[in-house]
Amino acid sequence: MNADELLQSSVVELSRGIELGELTSERLTSACIERVREREPEVQAWAYFDADLALETARMLDRTPRIGPLHGIPVAIKDIMDTAQMPTAYGSPIYTGYCPKIDAAPVAAVRAAGGLIFGKAITAEFAHRLPGHTRNPLDLERTPGGSSSGCVAAVADGMAPIALTTQTTASTIRPASFCGLVGYRPSFGIMGLMGVKQSAPAMDTVGIIARTVGDCALMRDVLLEKPTRPPTVQTDAKLRIGFCRTPFWDKVEPEARALIEATVASFAAEGAEVRDLDTPDAFAELQACHRRITSYELVRSLTAERREHMALLSPLLREGRMTDGMRVSFEDYIDAVEILERARAFAGEFFQPYDFVVCPATSGIAPKGLSSTGLSEFCVLWTSLHVPAITVPLSTRIDNMPLGIQLVGRRGHDMRLFDHALWVESRV
């Protein structure tokens, strides 16, 4: 593989190359470093990057017998996760230069699989909404989406083949859709979050951003510390697909709407049984409940920052979400929690008739400007239901920009959702 190929390859291919001795971690890491040097001034993906440390680690891994499926693969880490070897600032000046004692749980799992912690990618302040200065590498005038802005830019731009992110509302699915990548938000609770800065514990999960469905699945197995099991297309039965435009369909831009409709129609043309699917009444309050719960929890997660370092919080957080959060009463919080639990009890029935549900990932392509990271409506239902979601990039572009389509499945049926995502990936 030449350098350009290295920078666009999947982790599965790169890992095979390293395993067969056709590629070294040093060569791959050097190519990534070179790309960072060339592009970082414009893209601004990194909160912390140490080329020497990365190269030294790559050489060390090249001398070490293979540890696991990520052996020698550079992994971008959202700077909301603790790393023992690199500073961690959670996107906030309160933590400038802070060096955690120990790796966050997902970082430790990556290292245990031989992965190379490549650098800390820019996150919105405490993974909330304050946009960083990261640009969309596919069009520098556009947002990459957030809050996992640095990770998505790094992977889309060839600086790193895969990234660990988080999602509390839309922070993985949305940027992946905006940058033409695969994004995965797992079923809630299945992956350890120790050392990942909390935002709203009732919603926070790890996320993965990668170039292919197979890469996301590989990383998922690494985070679960399971033997790798690549997704496979199930061909034995007719696929049953629920097409859920969501209650926010009128917010989807016309061209995106047309592209999504055409894509779903093509699934039917391939023989899948597609049925339109409305969200049930039980889901009507989910968005409001999500907002109440995340507001209540965010302000309480950040008690120390708010009480002891208020002046270093952004005005967006200080005057916006913090004020909202203190206004949510204890009773309203508990009420929202109970509504969500009842909706979740109903979700099995909602998903049961389908192999998967397909819906928009975002309202359209990445918006121009860096002042907003985009709408979160198309994730908030699924995030609240604690179900797994995968966005797959469509090959047709709008204004030369990519768009993702989101697949959603039953809680805990993540592996099957990957199988279906592979089928979709090969058709879009």
Next chain:
Amino acid sequence: MNADELLQSSVVELSRGIELGELTSERLTSACIERVREREPEVQAWAYFDADLALETARMLDRTPRIGPLHGIPVAIKDIMDTAQMPTAYGSPIYTGYCPKIDAAPVAAVRAAGGLIFGKAITAEFAHRLPGHTRNPLDLERTPGGSSSGCVAAVADGMAPIALTTQTTASTIRPASFCGLVGYRPSFGIMGLMGVKQSAPAMDTVGIIARTVGDCALMRDVLLEKPTRPPTVQTDAKLRIGFCRTPFWDKVEPEARALIEATVASFAAEGAEVRDLDTPDAFAELQACHRRITSYELVRSLTAERREHMALLSPLLREGRMTDGMRVSFEDYIDAVEILERARAFAGEFFQPYDFVVCPATSGIAPKGLSSTGLSEFCVLWTSLHVPAITVPLSTRIDNMPLGIQLVGRRGHDMRLFDHALWVESRV
């Protein structure tokens, strides 16, 4: 107040004394320090204690205008919570000498109310089961219970008037019952846990251990950053009490069983309407589900410690719970989560006919020896249901040792549960 009175007073009394200028934080703190000097060699409650820092903080608070309801009150902090001014070791040699960057959320709330962070109290390793060397101050041959062993010993022995703890299974209610104190585990999710070392995020909460129901209620308001609202006995209607012996009643020691029966009978004699209450079939699997979920999550929360510092984990954790946790499959975990959510949806109906439910707090008085921290059965149902629980000490002793009785209420009805606990406290 003389020194002995200071050491047994409630926080409400001490706080009033400081507010009225009849008592200084320095005098109170000095008395507590003296008590620590005298008793620590035998009781061994503290993981970190700096008398000079405590005294200096007390003097500073005496010079400062009143900040809040805990102004100048020494508070013991379970060493599972980060403190910016004191090392934090989570009961593990992995973290010896570790100094966190910022206070945990509950610690910051205490400081924001004027509280004095008095010292770090011994915790079981990662708030799990490995007993520390803390002894029960009421009988040094007995366990104080765990995992909040240092906190409960400190408050029971007059070293500190109140303590912040945690509960994932029984870690607050159990030791409070063993040491004759009031213990409170709040409704799940209502208090921020940032900076509190995770054990099982689906179950972890902050806890409070104090000498009176009123003190617990005061600290609860501080942690919620609400104006203080002391509990009041509701006298307008006949109390409806559900007496739930739990499915584990045969594990309760005969003398404890008799004392609990007599206590509940006395409530009926006072005019309360007491009805026996069996746990419904929907709760049958809760204990097994709790075990599965906490095992699955503990092992994943501790990924970095397990992968990078395995030799420094205790054999109890390394060979026991860690192995169990890796055996719980992804599917079994999700299954347990769904069973619990359905049980929670049913819990409202279970509690609805009663003002509160009364049940054992522990299987009896604190066991002899330090090798076990006691059974957790009498907490596991309520912990899993995410409902609030308060244990109130009975004045009748068994073998000269105290026993608590546990009150449980609906999720989110914590404040009303405090009102009822006050009624119980004045009658037992």
